[in-house]
Amino acid sequence: MNQLLKIGMTVQTGDSARSCRVEQFLGGGGQGEVYRATLDDAAVALKWYFPAQATVQQRRNLQLLIAKGAPTARFLWPLALAVAPGVGGFGYLMPLREPRYKSIVDLMKRRIEPSFRVLATAGLELVHSFLELHAKGLCYQDISFGNVCFDPANGEVSIGDNDNVGVDGETGGGVLGTPRFIAPEVVRGEAAPSTQTDLFSLAVLLFYMFMIHHPLEGRKEVAIRCFDLPAMTQLYGVEPVFIFDPADDSNRPAPGYHDNALVFWPIYPQFFRDLFTRAFTEGIRDPLHGRVRESEWRAALAQLRDLIVYCARCGAENFYDAASGQSAGVCWSCRQPLRWPPRLHIGRQVIMLNHDSRLFPHHLEQQLYDFSNVAATVAQHPGNPAIWGLKNLTGRNWVITSGEGAIKEVEPGRSVTLAAGTRINFGGVEGDIRC
Amino acid sequence: MPKLPGGELASRPLHFIWIADCSGSMGVDGKIQQLNFAIRDAVPHMQKVAEDNPNAAVLVRAIKFSNGAQWHIAQPTPVAEFKWLDLEAMGVTDMGMALSMLAEQLKIPPMSERALPPVLVLISDGRPTDDFQKGLSALLGEPWGRKAVRLAIAIGEDADYEVLQRFIGHPELKPLQANSPEALVRHIRWVSTAVLKSASAPASQPREGGVSKLNVPIPAPPEPGPDVAEDVW
Numbered sequence: 001m002n003q004l005l006k007i008g009m010t011v012q013t014g015d016s017a018r019s020c021r022v023e024q025f026l027g028g029g030g031q032g033e034v035y036r037a038t039l040d041d042a043a044v045a046l047k048w049y050f051p052a053q054a055t056v057q058q059r060r061n062l063q064l065l066i067a068k069g070a071p072t073a074r075f076l077w078p079l080a081l082a083v084a085p086g087v088g089g090f091g092y093l094m095p096l097r098e099p100r101y102k103s104i105v106d107l108m109k110r111r112i113e114p115s116f117r118v119l120a121t122a123g124l125e126l127v128h129s130f131l132e133l134h135a136k137g138l139c140y141q142d143i144s145f146g147n148v149c150f151d152p153a154n155g156e157v158s159i160g161d162n163d164n165v166g167v168d169g170e171t172g173g174g175v176l177g178t179p180r181f182i183a184p185e186v187v188r189g190e191a192a193p194s195t196q197t198d199l200f201s202l203a204v205l206l207f208y209m210f211m212i213h214h215p216l217e218g219r220k221e222v223a224i225r226c227f228d229l230p231a232m233t234q235l236y237g238v239e240p241v242f243i244f245d246p247a248d249d250s251n252r253p254a255p256g257y258h259d260n261a262l263v264f265w266p267i268y269p270q271f272f273r274d275l276f277t278r279a280f281t282e283g284i285r286d287p288l289h290g291r292v293r294e295s296e297w298r299a300a301l302a303q304l305r306d307l308i309v310y311c312a313r314c315g316a317e318n319f320y321d322a323a324s325g326q327s328a329g330v331c332w333s334c335r336q337p338l339r340w341p342p343r344l345h346i347g348r349q350v351i352m353l354n355h356d357s358r359l360f361p362h363h364l365e366q367q368l369y370d371f372s373n374v375a376a377t378v379a380q381h382p383g384n385p386a387i388w389g390l391k392n393l394t395g396r397n398w399v400i401t402s403g404e405g406a407i408k409e410v411e412p413g414r415s416v417t418l419a420a421g422t423r424i425n426f427g428g429v430e431g432d433i434r435c
Numbered sequence: 436m437p438k439l440p441g442g443e444l445a446s447r448p449l450h451f452i453w454i455a456d457c458s459g460s461m462g463v464d465g466k467i468q469q470l471n472f473a474i475r476d477a478v479p480h481m482q483k484v485a486e487d488n489p490n491a492a493v494l495v496r497a498i499k500f501s502n503g504a505q506w507h508i509a510q511p512t513p514v515a516e517f518k519w520l521d522l523e524a525m526g527v528t529d530m531g532m533a534l535s536m537l538a539e540q541l542k543i544p545p546m547s548e549r550a551l552p553p554v555l556v557l558i559s560d561g562r563p564t565d566d567f568q569k570g571l572s573a574l575l576g577e578p579w580g581r582k583a584v585r586l587a588i589a590i591g592e593d594a595d596y597e598v599l600q601r602f603i604g605h606p607e608l609k610p611l612q613a614n615s616p617e618a619l620v621r622h623i624r625w626v627s628t629a630v631l632k633s634a635s636a637p638a639s640q641p642r643e644g645g646v647s648k649l650n651v652p653i654p655a656p657p658e659p660g661p662d663v664a665e666d667v668w
Binding site for chain 1: 436437438439440441442443444445447486487488489490548549550551552578579582629636637649650651652654655
């Protein structure tokens with residue numbers, strides 16, 4: 001039904017005229033249909049456009065994207081154009097998304113239950129991917145629920161629907177975006193999609209991921225009876241007010257309607273809430289200079305990941321908040337008092353040393369986010385389980401200075417006891433343990 | 436123990452209502468069977484669209500008209516649990532009565548004050564035999580009737596195109612003409628998927644769409660592809 005291509009038929013790649021066999025219809029969208037196909041014995045995805053969408057401009061854009069190549073491996077990037085004898089229009093090939101990836105919709109509907117650590121990792125991967133995309137002079141234009149998936153087990157992201165990606169400032173055709181995600185100035189018709197408007201959409205998606213709620217849906221949304229396009233234009237474009245705007249309480253979340261926002265918001269550390277506040281106050285007032293940049297989100301999400309602590313009673317993840325002083329507060333889940341584990345300070349980074357905490361290259365060097373490369377891990381003393389340490393998994397010696405001033409070396413594979421006052425020189429950077 | 440607090444994303448109800456012609460003429464040439472088939476065929480696709488949409492709680496029901504009108508599936512049913520019950524053809528075309536009954540159900544209450552725009556799909560193969568205008572006025576007299584996305588499918592050549600156009604109420608939207616079983620399946624599928632999606636979470640907005648007078652962006656209906664041997668590039 002409504003299938004543009006026939007199962008079993010062959011399409012040709014535009015560049016080298018390699019044959020690609022259409023295997024299975026996967027689904028249809030607003031622009032075309034997606035199939036599973038086989039190219040040189042490898043499974044790929046094939047998107048074929050509806051006749052109205054198979055424009056010369058779309059074809060040129062795909063050629064540009066194919067020539068530029070994927071910004072990171074997280075993008076299901078166009079690999080090659082595809083044409084088929086006897087069938088009008090064209091399509092393109094891209095990597096096939098593995099089934100382990102679930103959509104943000106699954107998170108919104110609570111069909112998956114990732115941990116806070118996974119959410120922070122997915123957020124970090126997401127903003128890092130968009131940083132790389134934007135750094136190439138490209139903008140995505142249509143960040144929304146449907147385009148981003150992540151692995152609920154480890155937070156790896158997979159970004160699809162990249163055929164609308166365009167060169168920033170030259171995006172003639174294409175789309176304005178998806179309502180609820182479109183930047184207010186685009187909703188009002190004052191601007192076209194760009195990397196700056198991507199930053200707004202990205203902040204909305206992050207807010208959805210961390211609060212399971214929209215940042216502009218508060219009392220003003222409750223007052224709307226029929227939530228149609230004019231209502232959306234008003235709420236998201238003409239009169240956008242952040243639900244936690246410290247200077248304007250006219251759109252606070254309403255109990256009974258916006259409970260997720262009320263429940264999630266206080267769980268996060270102040271610095272993280274401040275970043276959202278900036279994204280949806282200054283970021284709305286000043287689209288050019290006020291928005292939170294990808295690198296700021298990346299640093300914040302890396303930090304958020306490191307601030308996770310476990311409730312000793314029920315095991316729920318909570319967050320350490322330096323802004324709350326000595327008071328650890330209570331667990332959001334069981335309401336029992338929390339206790340902070342030892343923590344490692346490296347420059348401005350704080351890493352809570354839980355039983356399963358690990359250090360990665362970005363903790364010890366600059367900018368290298370690689371969670372497959374563990375530099376250190378919290379470990380139990382083999383002879384005395386009451387003693388916990390930080391195990392050196394790097395290839396070089398650490399130099400530690402105890403609270404009493406004694407200096408020792410920690411060779412690769414050995415551990416340093418977690419004791420207040422101990423300073424660790426990792427080579428390039430130095431950290432100290434606080435309890 | 437849940438790893439995260441809170442619950443599902445807050446959503447609004449979206450009422451989707453089939454308004455089906457069951458007059459005697461629908462019994463000719465297997466039209467009622469084709470309609471039953473087309474709706475049954477669309478249900479799983481409708482469920483999939485709803486599953487992928489966190490912003491709406493889709494509730495489906497159906498009203499039928501022939502000699503008078505009655506609710507065929509009266510209970511607003513969550514789409515995941517929705518089961519189509521076959522219609523039978525007999526009698527005249529009391530379309531006005533169906534719209535009046537629909538108007539009663541769009542009052543607040545029983546409708547909630549807050550919702551997404553309802554989607555009303557009128558399917559007919561003939562001319563109303565009762566006071567259509569009275570029913571339409573009652574429907575448009577209700578705020579939810581006016582705000583609803585109203586679509587119409589004309590089955591065969593004898594459908595009253597003008598009446599269906601008045602039901603839609605927007606000159607830029609035309610009744611969908613279904614002159615073949617394939618076209619009927621295509622149109623039913625389109626209203627129950629693409630339009631359903633648009634009424635709650637419109638897809639990417641095309642930049643050159645212009646300013647629409649519609650309160651819900653209605654995507655272009657599907658057309659069978661042209662039988663061209665190959666496009667020239």
